Amino acid sequence: MHPSHVPAHRSTKASHEIAPGVIPSRRTTSRRLVGIFLAATLLTGCQPGSTTTAASSPTGPAAPPPATPTPGTATAPGLTAPQRLTTLAATITAAPGDHTTEPQQGRPTRGGDLSMTTGYVFHPEYLWHDTGTSAGLMPANPPAGIQPAVHIENPEAKRRAHELIHVSGLLAELTVIEPRRATMAELLRVHTGDHIQHIKTQSDLRGGGDAGDGFSPVGPGSYAIARLAAGGLIELVTAVARGEVTNGYALTRPPGHHATADRGMGFCLFNNIAVAARHAQAELGLPRIAIVDWDAHHGNGTQSIFYTDPSVLTISLHQAGCFPPDSGWIRENGAGDGTGYAINVPLPPGTGHAAYLHAMTEIVLPALERFAPDLILLANGFDASVFDPMARQMLTADSYRAMTRMLTDAADRLCHGRLVAAHEGGYSPFYVPYCALAFLEELAGTTTRVTDPLAAVVADYAAEPLQPHQNAVIDEAAQLVSRIGAHEIAAAP
Numbered sequence: 001m002h003p004s005h006v007p008a009h010r011s012t013k014a015s016h017e018i019a020p021g022v023i024p025s026r027r028t029t030s031r032r033l034v035g036i037f038l039a040a041t042l043l044t045g046c047q048p049g050s051t052t053t054a055a056s057s058p059t060g061p062a063a064p065p066p067a068t069p070t071p072g073t074a075t076a077p078g079l080t081a082p083q084r085l086t087t088l089a090a091t092i093t094a095a096p097g098d099h100t101t102e103p104q105q106g107r108p109t110r111g112g113d114l115s116m117t118t119g120y121v122f123h124p125e126y127l128w129h130d131t132g133t134s135a136g137l138m139p140a141n142p143p144a145g146i147q148p149a150v151h152i153e154n155p156e157a158k159r160r161a162h163e164l165i166h167v168s169g170l171l172a173e174l175t176v177i178e179p180r181r182a183t184m185a186e187l188l189r190v191h192t193g194d195h196i197q198h199i200k201t202q203s204d205l206r207g208g209g210d211a212g213d214g215f216s217p218v219g220p221g222s223y224a225i226a227r228l229a230a231g232g233l234i235e236l237v238t239a240v241a242r243g244e245v246t247n248g249y250a251l252t253r254p255p256g257h258h259a260t261a262d263r264g265m266g267f268c269l270f271n272n273i274a275v276a277a278r279h280a281q282a283e284l285g286l287p288r289i290a291i292v293d294w295d296a297h298h299g300n301g302t303q304s305i306f307y308t309d310p311s312v313l314t315i316s317l318h319q320a321g322c323f324p325p326d327s328g329w330i331r332e333n334g335a336g337d338g339t340g341y342a343i344n345v346p347l348p349p350g351t352g353h354a355a356y357l358h359a360m361t362e363i364v365l366p367a368l369e370r371f372a373p374d375l376i377l378l379a380n381g382f383d384a385s386v387f388d389p390m391a392r393q394m395l396t397a398d399s400y401r402a403m404t405r406m407l408t409d410a411a412d413r414l415c416h417g418r419l420v421a422a423h424e425g426g427y428s429p430f431y432v433p434y435c436a437l438a439f440l441e442e443l444a445g446t447t448t449r450v451t452d453p454l455a456a457v458v459a460d461y462a463a464e465p466l467q468p469h470q471n472a473v474i475d476e477a478a479q480l481v482s483r484i485g486a487h488e489i490a491a492a493p
Contacts (some may be wrong), residue, residue: 118175121177139214157426180234198212229253258323260300290377293318307342312341313484319346358471376419378422381423
């Protein structure tokens, strides 16, 4: 039997907010000046010469003329470097501590439902998953010339995201769900016993070990932490299914979407989202699950687990050939009874806001409508952002806000708002927090006073139009939507 659910409870407002009207200290002022100086360096030294990316078709249409700047809008394209610097400086020198939340204009709650609440899962142990002193990806090996540094999947991006959610005032508007550790029975719905034992054995080693691919560290105690990540998502899905919250976000670690049934890889130990999906089916009376994955890397583990299962639709928007390099192609469309229920959109490097929103409109939303899920799960990676070191895509915080709005609207139409997101990738410690805040604001139907301070820097990137080679991929993948359910229709007497 499923262990009893830990009741949700309202969090309290952050106690360390800076009181409005407090005069900034000299140190604070100095930091702002340093920030302005660095911004000026970026703005004057890193401007693209054209709005066409390196991945754009050489025979594509000429770049359009710059748009007329909108005064006071940080994301307006076409601003000169000095104009952007002025906008950015105004953002940096905003009044300290003024981070109260406000309902979105015209959308205080989705559908006028005053009871709409958003659940939130986080636990300090998630930050204690120790990935060691690797040099990015490679384990440190001084004799071989690999200096110790820090593993790319380290706690900082997640720590800073949680802290910004707290300091912004948004945390006080959420319903905090306490995580628990997934049981062996819950893990066994997805993973083999041998794999679970492997993770435990590696975790018990004094110096830790690896999940399976040589690049995915398992630190001492990581087995218990990985169970807490999977169990935290289970608890959030349970709260949504029982109507205790409308939707939710689990800021968990380690991530999960690369883990297959019998192997950890891509920094993932257990497949959190697959474990939660099976729990929803087995315990919560939600038989049809849709999993949308917009992490920059293909959700290969999730796809493989459900590849022959027509009760779970997987949709992955990712950078083509990035990781794993041999998976995530359009031809991977499910097998057996699951034929048609795996959809991949391998977007070219350099794909940005316009193309991602076009893929959402042409593929993700129609696929969800056709499948009619009881629950939508989101593998929520922020590594398709323009500042991420592990991919080469060009999304901004506003891109994640816009895509979230599309997904929440779909959940409202199709499954009573039941949308649950699990944190996956995202490796820019200075930009992931703003992407996470924009996403969570939209999920909760509110806004805070915190804005993306780098929006002006990436304005041209955000304005990049849909390119012909990007549209070609989206058009091809869109043909797969009609295959959802076609296998059953063909097999019917």
